[in-house]
Amino acid sequence: MAHETTPHNEHLANGQGHAHHSISPATCLLVFAALVIGTVATVWTASMDLGVLNTPVALSIAVAKATLIILYFMHVLYSKWLTRMVVIGSFFFLIVLFGLTFADYLTREKTPEIPSLYSSDPILKQQ
Amino acid sequence: MTELTLLNALFSWAALAFRLPLFPEQASANAPRVDALYFFMLAVCGGVSIAIVLLIFYFAVKYRRRAPDQLAEEAHVPIALEWAWIIIPSLFFLSFFAWGALVYFEDAKAPKDALEIACTGRQWMWKFQHPDGQREINTLHIPIGKPIKLVMVSEDVIHSMFVPAFRIHMDVIPKRYTEVWFEATKPGTYHMFCSQYCGTEHANMIGSVVALEPHEYQAWLNGAATGSLALRGEGLFNKLACNGCHTGDAEARGPYLPGLYGRNVQLTTGEVIVADENYIRESIIKPGAKIAAGYDNIMPGYDGQLTEEQIIELVAYIKHLGKKYDQFEPVAPPTAPAPRPAGQNPDQTLPTGNVKPSATPPATPSEATSPRPAPEGARPKAN
């Protein structure tokens, strides 16, 4: 059909075609090694008390591992912009959910005391 | 704000003429500010809507299809218009935001000298306790011309305190204090609604706020006195043996509580927080949650053993301990109509040593200077 040849149909036209979707066994094993090391590192760092750093360290390792899986095992490194947009988009909105919820929780109980704009108000002035 | 008064008069006139209420009573210091914003937005948005509707009408009539095959005409509309109607409304939107935030911020935090009234919401009633312990249900007596702060908590589900005449609104949540404050400006009786759906009788969780002249309020207080909040808190404090640890001397196992309220507390985690009602409350029911630096986590938690009211009393007591005398603003005018029963004055029954009682409280400023008419002139609202 006219599909692949129509210049306007951008996704079909400049796609990667049906080329290599899967990664080479060597890459795969490398990633595997990295994941195992990451797991060991998580456990190892968790056994130490790093104070406030406990969670950031554990989460950074987790994020690194997840990124490897997404990029290599799930081929996002080799995918089209659309797939990448879906991945980025979903994480973006997850961060929105997180971020704005915590915009509430982290700023609670800190009600500001701003000087009254209405301090010239006769009613308030009486006090 | 003369234009507001004018508008208000207009609305009242309409209300009288058509028996059609159009505008709620303005009975708090806050109300005119909210209404000013309302009228501003009404003017801008009303203007824009009318303009759009008229324009649509005009175009729709002028360019109506006069013959069944009449084509649309080539129109040269500058694309710059697009940017104009992105930017200009945005500026208006910004002004709405800024004004709205200001109005809100202004009233977010109660003034320091606000009269504190404890409020408990439960299915389906409102309970209030005045600082001197007078309790009432579904009716709240307050003095006008004085900031009132409601410290509220729910015993079951979420409720919401709504007094339309004061333009205030705040959810009342279980296990956490929320607060709202207002200053009534007009004597009268106003609606008080629960506006958060809370079950079967939600629509009947209503009551009234009775705003009184200060001296009348005082008279009411004296008539309704049932013992001080803090006083009962003290009783509990002793009964529950809190004083066993919080003795106030150097070897005490628990921290020294006087002056705690409003002070910064250093926790074992290194964090510094302000000891507000919620902190004190938490310290009582879940002491382990935040541990004061230098102490062990040995205080028993009282979660589930105390009713909300008892906790309020304890908190009131601890807050009371904290206040220096000159922070107090007793509502009693120098010439109180009826003398207090002995022992009812919280200031005379505090544990000795921490706070010195004073014999003559200063006069209430609002009483001294209040130019307002007597409440006889106020028209009570239907309820």
Next chain:
Amino acid sequence: MIEENVSLPRIHYLNSHYGWKSWLFTTDHKRIGLLYMISITLMFFLGGFFALLIRLELLTPQADMFNADTYNKFFTLHGVILVFFFLVPSIPATLGNFLIPLMIGAKDVAFPKLNLLSWYIYAIGSLFTLWVVAVGGVDTGWTFYTPYSTTFANTHVIAATLGVFFTGFSSILTGLNFIVTIHKMRAPGLTWFRLPLFIWSLYATSIIQVLATPVLGITMVLIAVERFARVGIFDPALGGDPVLFQHMFWFYSHPAVYIMILPSLGVVSELISAFTWKRVFGYKFVAVSSLMIAIFSFIVWGHHMYVSSMSIYAGMLFSILSYLVAVPSAVKVFNWTATLYKGSVSYDTPMLYALGFIGLFTIGGLTGLFLASMGLDRHLHDTYFVIAHFHLIMVGGAVMGYFGGLHYWWPKMFGRMYPEWWGRLSALIVFVGFNLSFFPQFIIGYLGMPRRYHVYAPEFQVLNVMSTAGSSILGVGYLLPLVYFIWSLRYGKVASNPWMAKGLEWEAASPPLPENFLEQPVVTEEAYNYPIRPAQPTRHTGRLTSGLAQPADTTGKGREAEVV
């Protein structure tokens, strides 16, 4: 409306197969669209019926019709049914399902079986809800606020939340299907900026459906679990936080209001163009504004929580972001108005709905701005002002858009016209009834009448009576189309493209063939490429007859379908 002399195609999607199986197991997007249409119509009248009962009770300040519990169930079921089972699926699942493949020149949506599955899931959800209605209702309000819903309510909360969970799932699948369809099934030559604006708006809607609905789903499950197992996920007595529930609920439910309105905005763009015979002014701005609305819709949910004890800084953030989302909405309103300028405006029923839509949506949206302002919301929260605000948008906006679209595409769907005179009459009745119902509520709201009250202070009565009167007029306005639409299926005048409208969907047969197009269409022009007469010094000389004889036949393809 143009009188046509056409006949129905011999074989089309309605008569290509017979028997109930050919409907219940169909994977044809058009038939699935109709399955949805029947289901949501039932739900609309059921929900509307509850609305009438609500208004009946509110005729007087006392509780003289129904007791508190009954009333509470009424508004809960009214909200749940109309939001989750009518308005969210309404335009996407009916008109969207029917039209997306036609408008982009595809044979079907990307995943036809999934499409059918989503209808079944919707049906399961509806059954849960109908079961709840039958066995005694639920009384939490459509917002299911905790801890009332989890610990205190003694009605059928679990079944109701599961119903919502299922319909949410169905909504996800629909959205997913649409996104893939719009990306991958477009006809050659149909680039993004040649797409009809309806497609743009459904694309934006689908993004919200896919990304926001899962959060609602899991929240509903958490409520059911908490109720069932008595664990304290949101119950403060056990350490839970009811405000967290509100965050999670509104993270979906605010974007959801744009699930409801965006498709209508798309429909109105189509209508304005079709009934002015003109390209929508600022096409690209209108197209992109849909996406902007979808994206911004995710960041404003906290405006429902200003007085919930949420931090006031978060409140500020949400407030300003709420104003952000109004900007693309304003863009649309202004562009529609500008489109009318020098158009050839005709007043067929769909256009009446569209014009009504613009006015009511604008006012509804602008009152949303009042609520988005923190200072004002402290007075207006949970009053009838809110009720009026969202009914203006959801009924005066979204439902009007749906009705407009239904009238507009009716001949496309069934090859027959509804009676035009009755159409205009009912549009008029709806408009009048609507305004009478909901304008008084703004005043009641500012006066301070809280919502979800079956008894109220006597001074609110006059306005409430007006509102009740209006709603009964509105009911008539909605019953009329039900009658004449059904009538027209059999007796309506045969029609194909009575509006002389442009767009790929009008190039297929009416009703379309099972495969939509005989041959894959190729698109070579912009959307809404109506012939235009040059700017004329005088108005009456510019009448052109050429180009109207075959107005739709500009691509030259797919037209054969009509003469089969």
Next chain:
Amino acid sequence: MSNAHSPIAHHFYTVEQQKEAATIGMWLFLATEILLFGALFTAYAVYRQKFPDAFMVASSRMDWKMGGLNTLFLIISSVTMVFAVSAAEKGRRGGLLGFLAATGFFGTLFLVVKYFEYKHHYHDQDVPGLNFHWAGAPEFANGAQMFFFLYFFMTGLHALHMVVGLGLLIWIFITAYQGKYSPEYYNPVEMFGLYWHFVDLVWIFLFPLLYLLGAHLPPGGGGHH
């Protein structure tokens, strides 16, 4: 989603189009999953902020060795899944079947370990809503209850995904055995792979957040005094 029997469904024009549609469809589905779990992670974060100590203490009652072992199983199964897809791509049916079997094997191991963990927790009266009983410091009771609720809900939902995944895997295995896949058409294998990796991904976050939070505390849990 797409028809497994004929390489190309009636409404698509090309194999490529069909394949891309499936990929994006799958990714969109995973996007919904991300937000589904994401909502739970948000709840977790909120409560952890509310009960930091209780979460730590309760978490020290987790057996991180079992969790670690399971992490390993899932990673291995992910790798075998990658090999399965590439075998399908190259048309090696034997390899495909073998790697699928390995994936299923490790997935099952995960569930077996999980089963023993759950059983252990049940025995220790750790299951909110069923038999929760907190023997540790009373001020942690609420927080611990919340922790265990989230633990069971999140790992339970994850396990549910594993079970569904294993079901799909069996179906893929059977169709692969029947020779339905070829280098031209192996969409379902690839899509299933995406799903499987995603389930792995969720676990990668669950493991540190649930098991390792209190790992530096003395073992046994129940309070730190």
